[in-house]
Amino acid sequence: MKQTFADKVLAWFDVFGRHDLPWQQSLTPYPVWISEIMLQQTQVQTVIPYFDRFMARFPCVNALAEADLDEVLSLWTGLGYYARARNLHKTARIISEFHQGEFPRSQQDLVKLPGIGRSTAGAISAICFNERVAILDGNVKRVISRVFAIGGWPGQRDTAERLWGQAEAVLPHERINAYTQAMMDLGATVCVGKAPLCEACPVNEGCLALEQDSISDYPGRKPKVSKPTRRTIMLVVKTRAGEIRVAQRPPEGIWGGLYSFPELTPQALEALTPHLPSAPRALDTLKHSFTHFHLMIEPMLVEIDAIEDIPRIDHEAWLSEDNSEAFGLCRPAQKIIQSLLG
Ligand code: SF4
Incomplete structure (x- = not known):
């Protein structure tokens, strides 16, 4: 047969x-x-x-x-x-x-x-x-x-x-x-x-x-559409002892429920800068691609002496070398933290 x-x-x-x-x-x-x-x-x-x-x-x-x-x-x-x-x-x-x-x-x-x-x-x-x-x-x-x-x-x-x-x-x-x-x-x-x-x-x-x-x-390819590029600033706050501030994102939407850095527009960063304990310093820009767009992330680092030097924000957490594995971090935040903690 x-x-x-x-x-x-x-x-x-x-x-x-x-x-x-x-x-x-x-x-x-x-x-x-x-x-x-x-x-x-x-x-x-x-x-x-x-x-x-x-x-x-x-x-x-x-x-x-x-x-x-x-x-x-x-x-x-x-x-x-x-x-x-x-x-x-x-x-x-x-x-x-x-x-x-x-x-x-x-x-x-x-x-x-x-x-x-x-x-x-x-x-x-x-x-x-x-x-x-x-x-x-x-x-x-x-x-x-x-x-x-x-x-x-x-x-x-x-x-x-x-x-x-x-x-x-x-x-x-x-x-x-x-x-x-x-x-x-x-x-x-x-x-x-x-x-x-x-x-x-x-x-x-x-x-x-x-x-x-x-x-x-085979299989046939997806018709090409060029993806738009968006930009964002991530505010990275780090103490002299090496603690880094992250915040949990809302449960829905991009990176829902994960920890990341607060995002700002250039205007919001400019307005905030005089109130920060030290001038923000630009770290290397990162590119992250989603299905529908590319995101260019400009991390800005603010170094402070101690956690108390900066006002608290909603859903914040402070990471250090000892506890960073306990948090679900979005990929760009992981990369930024790795580069800071070495
Ligand atoms: S099914 Fe795939 S591997 Fe098998 S003969 Fe066809 S193309 Fe080759």
């Missing part, structure tokens, strides 16, 4: 797939969910130590639900895209409070939870509950778009619909759990972005992109 696409992928996975990743050791919803969220936008090798630390501190969904958001964010520091951590925390609380600590078992119900999109919901329900549903993370999009030569940028609705339709059309009727992991693996280790290993690929026979010598056309 002719082998189907799924048969080939499964046979490959049994021999060459990864079976020893930390989150594969117990295919239950909590670790699968945490790993799926961490793996969005982040490579496996980077995720592993974060995952291990996270699971050691929050071994179950109820432990995560009971934690302070601050602690969750501090364990997330460095992974970026902090909305993911805030949504994890929100979802843990919903599962703990309204679902008796048990995850919903279907993609349809999982997708209603904060931060769980259709693909993540599919991964949890397929891997943990054997629900016959497709996933379409970055890796799977790459494989499907190449094998079936589905052009267009996957961020566009009609392209996404064609990819979902094709991903569903090739689902196996058995071993959906292994197949789901196999597809993620195939995209992560063989059908990689640049220079895919087509010779080692189980679906190379019949891969349209390979046949047409047009692999680099």
